[in-house]
Amino acid sequence: MSLRSPLGRVLGLGSAKGGSGHWYSQRVTAVALVILGAWFIASLALLGPGAPYAAVVDWLRSPFSAVMALLLLAVSAYHALLGLQVVFEDYISDKGTRVVAIVGVKFALVVAALMGGLGVLRIVFGAQA
């Protein structure tokens, strides 16, 4: 027997109204990161020890690698953001500190992801040869 109302099932919302979206996004990004993570480790192995500059440029010049690298940045930033939010919610009891920590980490991750993405795009569009 389910204690959920039919309307609740359709909306996919629990009593907290918005938790299922967070939970679901965490899982979808997790599945994506299994693929992206495996790709990234394989790429590092192919770059060879020390990851020489020429090899990195060659690697990111390929459209597939560039798209995967951008996805890795975006998806891992989002996954980290969702996970760290839960950690902060669980362990920081003071509301002000908690909100500042969550928002601060969100800002930092978004800025970092964009900076990494810019680095990839600069190689793709060959700002320096």
Added chain:
Amino acid sequence: MAQPERPLSPFMHYRWQYTNTLSILHRVTGILLSVCFFVLVYWLAAAGAGPARYAAALATIGSPFVQLLLIGGLFSFCYHLLNGIRHLFWDAGYGFELPVARKTGWAAAIGAVVLTVVLWFVLGFWPGGAA
């Protein structure tokens, strides 16, 4: 016997065991991976800024402190990946039986150590530094 039947918060009476160890390890490795994310960004941004900046970044990444962080990051990647797959199976409703959960838990922990060592050699250990 003032309040004999009041339920306690789980953390106040759970004994320490493999389940909560693995659970906390998942969080710790997740936090470590979040830190390593910034190293990834630094590396990619430096590559985009040209050979000189890239060489400087490799020197920084090759420093003992960052190398230590990356070794922790490599283990975190392996453990978080394997235990994360375990979590995804739970979310789909499989693997809750105690003997199964115990086996997959050990598999994630031991598998992560083995995978870390293997990748360490395969990556040789990236970047710069020793290899």
